[in-house]
Amino acid sequence: xxxxxxxxxxxxxxxxxxxxxxxxxxxxxxxxxxxxxxxxxxxxxxxxxxxxxxxxxxxxxxxxxxxxxxxxxxxxxxxxxxxxxxxxxxxxxxxxxxxxxxxxxxxxxxxxxxxxxxxxxxxxxxxxxxxxxxxxxxxxxxxxxxxxxxxxxxxxxxxxxxxxxxxxxxxxxxxxxxxxxxxxxxxxxxxxxxxxxxxxxxxxxxxxxxxxxxxxxxxxxxxxxxxxxxxxxxxxxxxxxxxxxxxxxxxxxxxxxxxxxxxxxxxxxxxxxxxxxxxxxxxxxxxxxxxxxxxxxxxxxxxxxxxxxxxxxxxxxxxxxxxxxxxxxxxxxxxxxx
Ligand SMILES: Nc1ncnc2c1ncn2[C@@H]1O[C@H](COP(=O)(O)OP(=O)(O)OP(=O)(O)O)[C@@H](O)[C@H]1O
Numbered sequence: 001x002x003x004x005x006x007x008x009x010x011x012x013x014x015x016x017x018x019x020x021x022x023x024x025x026x027x028x029x030x031x032x033x034x035x036x037x038x039x040x041x042x043x044x045x046x047x048x049x050x051x052x053x054x055x056x057x058x059x060x061x062x063x064x065x066x067x068x069x070x071x072x073x074x075x076x077x078x079x080x081x082x083x084x085x086x087x088x089x090x091x092x093x094x095x096x097x098x099x100x101x102x103x104x105x106x107x108x109x110x111x112x113x114x115x116x117x118x119x120x121x122x123x124x125x126x127x128x129x130x131x132x133x134x135x136x137x138x139x140x141x142x143x144x145x146x147x148x149x150x151x152x153x154x155x156x157x158x159x160x161x162x163x164x165x166x167x168x169x170x171x172x173x174x175x176x177x178x179x180x181x182x183x184x185x186x187x188x189x190x191x192x193x194x195x196x197x198x199x200x201x202x203x204x205x206x207x208x209x210x211x212x213x214x215x216x217x218x219x220x221x222x223x224x225x226x227x228x229x230x231x232x233x234x235x236x237x238x239x240x241x242x243x244x245x246x247x248x249x250x251x252x253x254x255x256x257x258x259x260x261x262x263x264x265x266x267x268x269x270x271x272x273x274x275x276x277x278x279x280x281x282x283x284x285x286x287x288x289x290x291x292x293x294x295x296x297x298x299x300x301x302x303x304x305x306x307x308x309x310x311x312x313x314x315x316x317x318x319x320x321x322x323x324x325x326x327x328x329x330x331x332x333x334x335x336x337x338x
Contacts, residue, residue: 013082014041014074015327016067017320019122020049020088022141023221025062026316027070032082032327040317042073050090060103063088083113083323087122087315113326120146120156122319126311127277130321134275134307135265137256137295139282141224143169145255147263155262157255162220168251170224170282176244177230178214178223181207184240192240193233201229227282235288249291253298266303273305279315 012033019026025048029041046066051059063086071077086100100116108114124136124146135147143166144159162171181198183189185207195207202213214223233241256276259265266272276299283292296308311318 013080014071014076015082015320015323016070016084017122017316017318017323018049018063018066018084018086018088019119019314019316019319020059020063020086020090021119022048022050022053022089025049025066025088026314027066028314028316028320029070029074029076030317030320030324032324040320041076042070043316044069044073049088051096052090056099059088059090060100063100064107078108081108081112083115083327084108085115085117085122085319085323085326087117087119087125087319087322089119091116091118113323115322115326117322118146118156118159119315120144120159121148122315122322123279123311124148124277124318125322126279126313126315126318127309128275128318129313130318130325132322134277135256135259135263136277136279137252137283138279139169139252139291140280141170141221142166143172143252143255143280143282145252145259147259147265149263149265153263155259157258168248168255168282170227170280171220172251173230173244173248173282174223174226176248177226177233177241178210180240180244181210190240193236193238194230194241197229197233197236198226201226231286231289231291235286245289245291246294249294249298252291252295256295256299257302260299260303266305270303271305273307274303275309276306277309277311279311 015030015032017028025046027044031041044066046062048054049059049062084104091097097116101114104114120136120138123138128134132148133150135145137145144156146156148154158166166172177194180189180192181195184192184195204210204213230241230244234245265274278292285292296306300306
C-alpha cells in the first residue's frame, strides 16, 4: 500500500472490510488510494453476524448496520464505496457465499466489487497485509486452520465446533480441564492442582458445584475462559494440566499440517517457505508456557519452512485490505479502458 507521491491525495472513494464473528462484528473503512501506513477512517462494532447463531435476517441486519455506522463515522455514504469484503463466520459453503453476494448486490451500486468469505480469510490477510497465500491458525474459543495457494486452491481443517473435533481450541482445553477435575473427584483420574485452581477461579467450594456451574450456562466462551487457569496450573508443574496442553498443541499442529499437506504449501519436497499467521487468545504468548510457540515448534519438525506471523492489524483491516487489492486490480483494468 505504499505510495511514493508527495502531492495531495486524490479522493478515490473508500473500501469496507468486515470481520463477522460469533460474538462481535467489526467493520473498518479505509480510503481507497490511501498512502503509506494503513490508516482507518473509521471502525464500527456490532454483535454477532453468524447466521448459524442468530439466524439469517438478524445476521444481515447486523452486517448492514455495522457498515452503515462505519460509513457514517467516516462521513461517507454508500455511493463512495468501491469494494466490500465480508469475512463472516458461518460462511462455509458456496451457497452461503451466494446468499450474501446477492444481498450485497441489492444494497450497493453495480460497479462495487464484492468479496465474501469465511472469517478465517480475513485473519490470514491481516498477517499477510492482504496477500492471499499461506495458512492461518485461529485458536480462540473455537479453532480452525485455513490455507490458500497462490493459484487460489483452498483447504481447511477443524472449525466445525467442539462436538466435531475442535480440540486445541479454548473450549477444548477448558472442557478437558473441567473433566479432569470431575474425574479426580470421583476417583477415575489422578489428583490435580486444576481442582483447587479452578474452584478458586469460579469461587466454588467443591467439585460437586462444578456440575451445577456448567449446567447453569454451557456457552462455549464461558467455558473457554478457563484456559489461563490451565496454563498457570501447568506452570506450577501439574502433570494433568501439562498433558492437556501438550495434547492440545499436537491437535492444533495437526490442523495446520493437514492443510499444508493437502495444498502442498511447502512444495513437493516439503521444504518450501510459507507464511503461517497465528491468531487468537490461546496462541497469545505466555512467557513460561507458550502454546503458540510450542505449536510452531511442532509444525516445523514436519515443515521447517514455516514463517510464523503474529498480525499487527486486526482481521477487519485484513478484510479491508482484500477489498483494497480487489479495487487495485480492477483500477488497472479501468485505466486500460476495458
Ligand atoms: N494468556 C492466555 N493464554 C492462553 N489462553 C488465553 C490467554 N488469554 C485468553 N486466553 C483464551 O483465549 C480464548 C479467547 O480467545 P479469543 O478472544 O481470540 O476468542 P474468540 O474471539 O472469543 O473466539 P473465536 O475466535 O473462536 O470466535 C479463551 O479460551 C481464553 O481463555
